[in-house]
Amino acid sequence: MWWLKDPDRLKQEVAGVETLVEQVAWLDNAKPRLRKDFRLAFDFDLVVNGETFPFTLAYPALFPDTPPSVLPRDGQRLSDHQYGDGGELCLEFRSDNWDPSVTGAMMIESAYRLIAGERPDIDRRAIVPSAHHTSLGQQLRGWHCRFLLTRSFLAYVAALPEGAYRDANITEIIAVKDTWVAYVAAVGPADPIEWREPDIPDRENQVEAGIVVRVGSMSDVPAVPDKTFLEQLIAGARGVEPQRSGDEIAVPRFTIVADAETARLFFTYPKDEGWNVIPYRTVDLSTDRGGRLPESYGALADKSVGIVGCGSLGSKIAVSLARSGVGSFVLVDDDVFAPGNLKRHELDARALGAHKTDGLKARLGAVARDVKVISWRVVLGGQESASGTASVLDELAQCDLLIDATADPQAFNFVASVARTARRPMVWAEVYAGGIGGFIARVRPDVEPPPHAARRQYLAWCHEQRVPWQGEDRDYTSRAANGPPAVADDAEVTVIAAHASRMALDVLLRADASRFPHPAYVIGLSGEWIFGEPFDTRPINFVPEGGWQGPISTEQTDDAVQFLSSLFEKGADADGTGG
Numbered sequence: 001m002w003w004l005k006d007p008d009r010l011k012q013e014v015a016g017v018e019t020l021v022e023q024v025a026w027l028d029n030a031k032p033r034l035r036k037d038f039r040l041a042f043d044f045d046l047v048v049n050g051e052t053f054p055f056t057l058a059y060p061a062l063f064p065d066t067p068p069s070v071l072p073r074d075g076q077r078l079s080d081h082q083y084g085d086g087g088e089l090c091l092e093f094r095s096d097n098w099d100p101s102v103t104g105a106m107m108i109e110s111a112y113r114l115i116a117g118e119r120p121d122i123d124r125r126a127i128v129p130s131a132h133h134t135s136l137g138q139q140l141r142g143w144h145c146r147f148l149l150t151r152s153f154l155a156y157v158a159a160l161p162e163g164a165y166r167d168a169n170i171t172e173i174i175a176v177k178d179t180w181v182a183y184v185a186a187v188g189p190a191d192p193i194e195w196r197e198p199d200i201p202d203r204e205n206q207v208e209a210g211i212v213v214r215v216g217s218m219s220d221v222p223a224v225p226d227k228t229f230l231e232q233l234i235a236g237a238r239g240v241e242p243q244r245s246g247d248e249i250a251v252p253r254f255t256i257v258a259d260a261e262t263a264r265l266f267f268t269y270p271k272d273e274g275w276n277v278i279p280y281r282t283v284d285l286s287t288d289r290g291g292r293l294p295e296s297y298g299a300l301a302d303k304s305v306g307i308v309g310c311g312s313l314g315s316k317i318a319v320s321l322a323r324s325g326v327g328s329f330v331l332v333d334d335d336v337f338a339p340g341n342l343k344r345h346e347l348d349a350r351a352l353g354a355h356k357t358d359g360l361k362a363r364l365g366a367v368a369r370d371v372k373v374i375s376w377r378v379v380l381g382g383q384e385s386a387s388g389t390a391s392v393l394d395e396l397a398q399c400d401l402l403i404d405a406t407a408d409p410q411a412f413n414f415v416a417s418v419a420r421t422a423r424r425p426m427v428w429a430e431v432y433a434g435g436i437g438g439f440i441a442r443v444r445p446d447v448e449p450p451p452h453a454a455r456r457q458y459l460a461w462c463h464e465q466r467v468p469w470q471g472e473d474r475d476y477t478s479r480a481a482n483g484p485p486a487v488a489d490d491a492e493v494t495v496i497a498a499h500a501s502r503m504a505l506d507v508l509l510r511a512d513a514s515r516f517p518h519p520a521y522v523i524g525l526s527g528e529w530i531f532g533e534p535f536d537t538r539p540i541n542f543v544p545e546g547g548w549q550g551p552i553s554t555e556q557t558d559d560a561v562q563f564l565s566s567l568f569e570k571g572a573d574a575d576g577t578g579g
Contacts, residue, residue, distance in 0.1 A: 001038055002063045009064060010040070010567045016105035017042055027110055028052070042137075043073060044108060048115050049122045053078055055089075055111060057104050064100040067093055070111045079114055081128065089114060125492035136283070143281035147256075147265035149201075151286045156187065156195045157258040160214040165237035168195065170210040170254045180227075182265055182280060184256060187212060201369045211253035213237045218259045224271060227268055227275040230255050255377040268452065296509055297325045301351040303508050304328035306399035308380060308415050310491070312344035313431060313477055314405030316497035317504065319346050322368040324505055329364060329371070330395050331357040334379040344490045381410030389414075397422035401507055403500070416451030419443070425507045426451050429500035435488030436528040438496030441520035441540070442503050445548045448519045453545040458520060461540050465530045492525050499523060 003010040008561045014032060021030050030044035035058070042057040054073040059242040060066045072078050075086035082089050093102045093108040140146060160166070172182040185207060188194025213233055215221065222229065234255065249456065265280040303326050307314050310333035318329060337351045337359050351359030357375035364371050376392045378384050396402055396418045406417040409429040419426040423445040443454045499521070506514050510561035518539035524531030528539065 001061060002059070003040055013040070013048060013059075013104050016037065016103045017044075017108065020105045024112075026116070027108065030108070031432040032223050032225065035366060042104060042108075046112050046115055048112075048119050051119075051122075053115055053509070055108075057107060059104065062255040064102075067095060067098045067102065068104055068107055070107055079118060081114055083256050087111060107205060109570055131421075139282060140283065144178055145180045145267070145278055145279035145280040146182070147263075148181060148199060149282050149284050149286055150183065150199060151288060152197070154186050154258075154263065154286045157212065157214055157256075157263060158260040162216045163237055164212075164214040164216055165234065166212040167209040167255075168212045168256060170208045170256075171200075172208060173206065180280075182254070184210070184212070199369065201366050206278055208254055212256045212258065215259050218262055218264065221257050221264065224277060224279050226265065226277060230257075230266060230268060230277065233257065293325060296389050297505075298505070300325035300505075300508060301403070304330065304399045305401045305504065305508075306330040306332070306396040306415075307403045307405060308332045308411055309398070309404060309406035309408070310360050310492045311405065311495050312341070312346070313407075313429060313500070314403070315346035315356070315360050315363070316494060317403060317405060317429070317501050319363060319367060320498065320501035321504060322364045322371055324501075325368075326508070327371060328399075329361075329373045330399055331360055331373060331375045332378060332380060332392055332396070333357050334382065335375050344488070344493050379411075380414040381408070394416050397424065399424060401504060402426045405500070407431070412455065413452070416455070420450045423549055425511070425533050427500060427504045427507060428455075429496055431488050431493050431496050432529070433488075434528070435492035436526045437522065438492075438499075439520070439522050440496065440500045440503055441518065441544070442507055444507065448542050449545040450548050454542050457542050457545070458540060462522075467530050495525060525562070 009387065017030050017032070019024055021027050028045040028047055030042050032042050035041050037381050039061060040059040044055055044057065046053045046055060056071050056073050058069045058071065060068065069088040071084060071088045072082075072089060077085045077087075081091075081374070089111055089116060091107060092333065093099075093110060108473065114128060118126055120126050124462050166187045168184050169186040171185040172180055175181050178285055183200060184197060186193045186196045186203070187199070211234055214237075215233070225233075226575060238507045242445035252267065255266045255268065257264050262282060262284065264282050267278040267280070269276055269278075283305055295354055300321075305318075305326050305328070307318050307329060314333070321468070322329070333356050335356050337345065337347055337354055339352060341347070341356075342349065344355075347356070347359045347363055351362070355375070355377045357377055361373040361375045374395060376395070378388055378392055380389065380392065396415070401426050402419050404412050404426070405428070406412065409444050412428060414426070415426065418424065425442065425444045427440070427442045428451075429438065429440045439458070441454060441458060443449065443451050448454055449457070503516060506516055519542050522530070522538040522540065524536035524538075525534055527533045529534075531538075
């Protein structure tokens with residue numbers, strides 16, 4: 001306890017309160033006591049206009065580093081600046097501006113100024129201005145039902161004429177800790193939609209029907225309207241008699257009431273042979289204008305990225321690129337999400353038992369609106385049909401960037417072949433055994449050597465370090481002679497994924513003016529192998545070796561078409577289908 005460690009401060013606190021009792025008439029019966037938890041407290045009475053208000057000044061265990069609390073002893077709500085019934089007063093000295101030099105006597109004086117300011121005389125109450133500004137999170141603590149008012153929706157309803165009525169689709173999310181969060185997903189008939197929320201990803205399986213009513217002023221709407229009020233409001237907007245709309249509210253329904261400044265959401269449902277109306281607390285997000293990405297990232301919406309390997313590394317890269325604005329993905333992986341994957345993967349328990357590509361597709365749709373994803377549940381280099389493999393390679397060839405996140409040489413060869421033939425830039429990344437570090441590289445057509453050549457140079461560089469290389473094990477594991485496998489943790493995989501994502505974005509946005517002076521980097525996360533310490537980074541430069549697939553000329557194309565046409569004609573004749 002603080003009073004054992006600092007007895008001089010204890011004497012100062014007791015003397016300060018006793019002196020205050022002697023000096024002022026409004027403080028009575030300030031008596032110290034030791035609570036059951038061995039914390040010091042003073043019970044005191046404030047006298048304001050002949051009325052007595054009982055309080056307790058309670059010192060915390062870490063005083064004077066944290067402020068004491070002033071609470072009503074009778075459990076009442078005595079002030080507008082109070083944290084609920086029986087809660088502590090919000091005084092001039094608080095956690096957000098606390099200084100250890102403030103004493104308990106000063107806290108008592110502050111409590112008096114508050115109570116006296118709110119009661120300037122016996123028959124009159126006054127408002128004491130608040131210097132305490134609560135955050136949005138503090139304001140929402142007691143609200144389990146919340147309505148997200150976005151900038152786009154507020155602009156839409158503000159432009160509607162007063163008295164307008166619209167059908168709406170409401171999306172409600174059951175969030176953590178018994179919290180329901182709703183927002184307007186779309187307004188208008190199904191075809192065509194009049195307005196759609198542009199910034200929140202779709203959650204089509206959780207859409208409920210609702211009604212939007214535009215009013216002149218929300219000041220005319222009660223804080224908690226009853227069913228009759230809402231029914232009359234809707235009927236007036238529809239231009240019908242209230243009793244005619246009664247049957248239409250016989251089922252639970254969302255109603256949004258809005259003016260030009262704000263909007264509120266209510267949920268009406270039957271209860272105990274009557275009706276109940278739940279008000280949702282409006283979370284005003286209309287001032288949130290984004291701006292968290294550089295303006296140049298807008299070009300990513302038209303870019304497509306093919307990712308082979310949707311494990312922990314590939315999943316993190318994919319989600320990072322989607323958050324950055326990449327508009328289309330081709331995902332290739334045959335693996336299924338298992339409980340062990342929860343340790344490092346971007347997916348969570350909702351994806352257990354699903355193919356990783358399918359789970360990742362859903363995840364990308366949850367973080368980026370309108371993202372397009374094609375998923376292939378195949379393994380490149382595995383026992384797949386030739387036609388199936390060819391279809392995957394054809395799909396990858398259409399991408400603006402290819403990423404190999406498998407750390408598998410066979411898969412790399414397939415991706416590299418597509419990159420070289422289709423003249424697509426390629427990024428690949430690996431996490432080294434035991435999480436000691438990782439590797440990222442990029443190759444661009446006619447700028448760096450083709451992928452196969454670049455990988456040979458990288459392997460040669462690793463072996464030239466004169467230290468046994470640890471990069472050939474699978475699944476981010478290495479085994480000591482007599483010990484368990486040493487595995488990479490989520491933080492280590494995340495570091496390499498983040499660097500790979502940065503390099504991928506650089507390729508997509510700055511193909512000819514890269515911010516990365518070197519095409520490859522070996523990144524250390526611990527003092528092992530060649531690394532002297534964590535974050536020891538070694539750049540690698542590739543040298544010209546061979547060439548990329550050259551552009552196909554029109555003459556070459558014509559020759560190929562003529563040759564294949566002749567084969568078709570011969571085959572038709574042989575089948576008796578020719579002329």
